[in-house]
Amino acid sequence: MLKDTYCGDLRPADAGRTVRLAGWVHRRRDHGGLIFLDLRDSHGVVQVVFNPDEPESHAVAHRARTEWCLAVEGVVRERLPETVNLNMTTGQVEVTPLRAAVVNESPTPPFYVNEPVEVDEQLRLAYRYLDLRRPEVAAVIRLRHEVVRFIRDFLSARGFVEIETPTLIKSTPEGARDFLVPARTKPGQFFALPQSPQILKELLMVAGFEKYFQLARCYRDEDFRANRVAEHTQLDLEMSFVDEADVMALVEELYTGIANEFAPGRLAASPFPVLDYADCMARYGVDRPDLRYGLEFVDVGEAVRSSAFQVFAGALAAGGEVKAIRVPGQASMTRREIDELTAVARGGGAKGLATIAFLAGGEVRSPIAKFLTDEEMSGLRARTGAGEGDLLLLVADGPAVVAQSLYLVRDELGTRLGLKDADVLSFAWVTGFPLLEWRPEEGRWDATHNPFSGFVERDRPLLDSDPERVVARQYDLTLNGSEVGGGSVRLNNRADQEKVLGLMGYTRAQMEERFGVILRALEYGAPPMGGVGAGIDRLLMSLTGTENIRDVIAFPKASSGLDPLMGAPSPVDPEQLRELGLELSPAARAALED
Numbered sequence: 001m002l003k004d005t006y007c008g009d010l011r012p013a014d015a016g017r018t019v020r021l022a023g024w025v026h027r028r029r030d031h032g033g034l035i036f037l038d039l040r041d042s043h044g045v046v047q048v049v050f051n052p053d054e055p056e057s058h059a060v061a062h063r064a065r066t067e068w069c070l071a072v073e074g075v076v077r078e079r080l081p082e083t084v085n086l087n088m089t090t091g092q093v094e095v096t097p098l099r100a101a102v103v104n105e106s107p108t109p110p111f112y113v114n115e116p117v118e119v120d121e122q123l124r125l126a127y128r129y130l131d132l133r134r135p136e137v138a139a140v141i142r143l144r145h146e147v148v149r150f151i152r153d154f155l156s157a158r159g160f161v162e163i164e165t166p167t168l169i170k171s172t173p174e175g176a177r178d179f180l181v182p183a184r185t186k187p188g189q190f191f192a193l194p195q196s197p198q199i200l201k202e203l204l205m206v207a208g209f210e211k212y213f214q215l216a217r218c219y220r221d222e223d224f225r226a227n228r229v230a231e232h233t234q235l236d237l238e239m240s241f242v243d244e245a246d247v248m249a250l251v252e253e254l255y256t257g258i259a260n261e262f263a264p265g266r267l268a269a270s271p272f273p274v275l276d277y278a279d280c281m282a283r284y285g286v287d288r289p290d291l292r293y294g295l296e297f298v299d300v301g302e303a304v305r306s307s308a309f310q311v312f313a314g315a316l317a318a319g320g321e322v323k324a325i326r327v328p329g330q331a332s333m334t335r336r337e338i339d340e341l342t343a344v345a346r347g348g349g350a351k352g353l354a355t356i357a358f359l360a361g362g363e364v365r366s367p368i369a370k371f372l373t374d375e376e377m378s379g380l381r382a383r384t385g386a387g388e389g390d391l392l393l394l395v396a397d398g399p400a401v402v403a404q405s406l407y408l409v410r411d412e413l414g415t416r417l418g419l420k421d422a423d424v425l426s427f428a429w430v431t432g433f434p435l436l437e438w439r440p441e442e443g444r445w446d447a448t449h450n451p452f453s454g455f456v457e458r459d460r461p462l463l464d465s466d467p468e469r470v471v472a473r474q475y476d477l478t479l480n481g482s483e484v485g486g487g488s489v490r491l492n493n494r495a496d497q498e499k500v501l502g503l504m505g506y507t508r509a510q511m512e513e514r515f516g517v518i519l520r521a522l523e524y525g526a527p528p529m530g531g532v533g534a535g536i537d538r539l540l541m542s543l544t545g546t547e548n549i550r551d552v553i554a555f556p557k558a559s560s561g562l563d564p565l566m567g568a569p570s571p572v573d574p575e576q577l578r579e580l581g582l583e584l585s586p587a588a589r590a591a592l593e594d
């Protein structure tokens with residue numbers, strides 16, 4: 001090895017040792033005579049002091065520039081007390097070189113590697129190998145490794161077997177568009193990249209492994225949305241002979257362990273709260289509520305049911321709702337802030353946002369107060385608990401619009417009022433989801449999660465009479481307002497699986513074509529089984545407190561979905577297309593020429 005010691009490891013106990021170091025020039029300070037080089041490697045940075053009395057090594061330091069790769073052999077010395085730098089982990093020592101050599105030069109990097117400055121994303125990603133030299137960027141990737149290792153150790157210790165499943169497969173639907181790979185040897189036919197290993201892990205349970213896991217790459221060809229990436233890594237696991245509680249307990253123990261190890265003291269609640277889907281929608285308008293703060297919705301319909309105020313009474317008469325958020329201490333919110341929140345509510349479909357501010361001395365400021373009786377007003381106060389200094393925000397509309405618009409308002413308030421404490425990890429389970437939802441435009445039922453989720457036995461008769469009311473054996477794990485995992489106890493016999501696929505509108509022939517493998521396998525003594533798919537990227541984002549998914553992935557796509565590093569996607573040779581039996585459409589050719 002060119003080196004026998006890591007720069008970042010040196011401590012006072014090493015004083016007097018001769019060490020061979022190699023790394024990159026992090027900073028260089030030329031004091032005319034002495035040259036100070038901070039040498040950086042994967043363990044950290046140490047100061048090397050080049051003295052003109054040693055002309056050979058001094059000449060190397062004289063030439064060297066930031067980000068050059070150097071090798072240095074030298075003696076570790078304790079620094080004089082007045083030169084100790086407690087901001088550096090190696091700040092009590094420095095190295096006096098005996099020999100130094102340039103391993104490789106470097107042009108001036110396109111951005112500072114040695115300072116945590118904001119750099120344009122395109123540029124960072126195009127030079128990701130330099131971006132990853134920045135210690136704070138690399139630290140997240142290292143943490144990811146530690147978390148993944150923790151997961152592997154945890155599951156291996158509990159008898160799970162890590163099994164890789166193929167990535168060139170036939171479509172396994174998770175509700176997204178497939179990435180397709182043309183098959184050269186079967187012109188006109190395609191592999192699909194897995195949206196998840198769902199079918200394969202069920203086959204592993206049929207095969208008798210009983211406990212499987214994998215850190216699986218999953219591909220979903222979705223249009224860009226903030227913090228969605230086309231390929232993500234999920235902890236995928238499956239167990240046999242379990243029910244919901246068994247899988248949830250295991251996952252909770254794992255995540256609690258991760259939080260205690262990597263984010264001590266940051267867990268908001270243990271055990272994790274379990275919310276029922278309907279209740280969750282009623283209180284937060286979303287199935288992945290951010291529980292770091294309150295601002296729950298209150299149904300105030302009863303207080304205004306017979307109101308002369310048509311906006312409320314009309315919505316209720318049409319089967320809608322009137323719901324409020326009480327914002328403590330925000331009665332003095334400005335007109336402008338309220339206008340902005342109203343725009344947010346409109347974004348969720350609401351026609352407006354009614355406000356009532358309870359000012360000091362019993363004064364009420366509200367554009368709608370004149371339409372409400374004293375009794376209605378005190379009903380609103382009683383139901384919401386609004387007191388002096390509080391602001392009530394109200395929406396009246398159909399349940400879906402009320403949920404969506406107040407969800408957006410609550411989310412915005414969470415941000416504006418600084419309630420989203422990045423230091424808090426607030427996990428919750430959501431259960432009790434409907435199995436199916438109606439797709440009016442397609443005239444069929446669709447799985448709310450995936451077509452393999454089981455249903456609660458009690459609801460079996462409803463499959464024929466009222467499919468919408470069938471409850472799935474599904475559980476989602478949420479963290480700080482994001483879904484970080486989901487899973488279910490599966491359908492484990494052919495008849496039930498066919499029944500659900502039938503409701504989803506598949507004909508026998510389509511079932512055979514798309515799901516034949518799992519339908520057949522379920523005939524061969526399939527065990528009860530359940531599992532989970534949990535996003536590793538999202539988890540890392542919360543652990544590190546970043547809002548940007550690209551921070552936790554070594555080589556992410558840019559927010560455009562494209563890869564500025566490799567320059568992908570890219571056109572291919574006509575010859576490759578010919579081999580694959582593919583031809584570009586005129587539209588694709590025109591787009592290429594643009």
Ligand code: ASP
Binds near residue numbers: 174237450487488534
């Ligand atoms: N296959 C599911 C998903 O990828 C996870 C699961 O149900 O285990 O979302």
